[in-house]
Amino acid sequence: MEHVxxxxxxxxxxxxxxxxxTMVMAASWQVISRYALNSPSTISEAFLRFSLVWMSMIAIAYVAGLREHVSLTLFIDKLDGLWKVMLEISIEILFIFFAVFVMIYGGTQAAYNTMSQIYPMLGIPKGVLYMSLPVSGSIIVIYCLMNCQQILQDSYSFRSQS
Structure with a gap:
């Protein structure tokens, strides 16, 4: 599982x-074309907006996988043993429910509903933008399942050493 x-x-x-x-290069081109060439690029701003959404959603999934997301650790830090493991697993299960119902299901519906609308500057369907939700939601589910396995494995190895 660690290899995955x-x-x-x-x-x-x-x-x-x-x-x-790519975003840095597009932003640099936007500045050069606007100020040096006096002819602003029409697609670079739309591309930057589009890329920022995709990069943010994928980065959110990555951070959730590292378990470095914003969380209140007040209770977890005070617990130990089985209670701590149960709370950590519960948090991962809540992440899975959110990812499945909001990001995957809701994102798929949003993408499906907007596939017929074309993003004017880029000429691609707006649904491609919304596909970042189910993609990142799926990654979050995979990471959360691996996190649950790691939590259980760590608690088992800790108990067997005691």
Whole structure:
């Protein structure tokens, strides 16, 4: 399972870094074309908006996979043993429910409903933008399942050492 996590991490980091580099180049071209050539690029701003949404959604999935998301650790830090494991698993299950029902189901519906609308500057369906929701939701579910397995594995190895 650790091999799958490492592979998924590398793919996500490569995609995010590639998108970021492309966004920097597009923003630089926007500035050059606007001020140096006095003819602003029409698609770079739309591309940047589109890319920012995709990169943000994929990065959110990555951070959720690392369990570095914003959370209140007040209760988890005070617990130990079985209660701590149960609370950590419960948090992961809540993430899974949110990802499945809001991101995957809702995102798929939004993408399906907007596939006939064309993004004017880029000439692609708006549904492609909304597909970032089910893609990142699916990644979150995969990461949460791996996190649950890791939590259970860590608690089992801790109990067997005691």
């Amino acid at each position: 996590r490492t592979l998924l991490d590398r793919v996500i980091l490569t995609v995010c870094c590639g998108l970021f580099i």
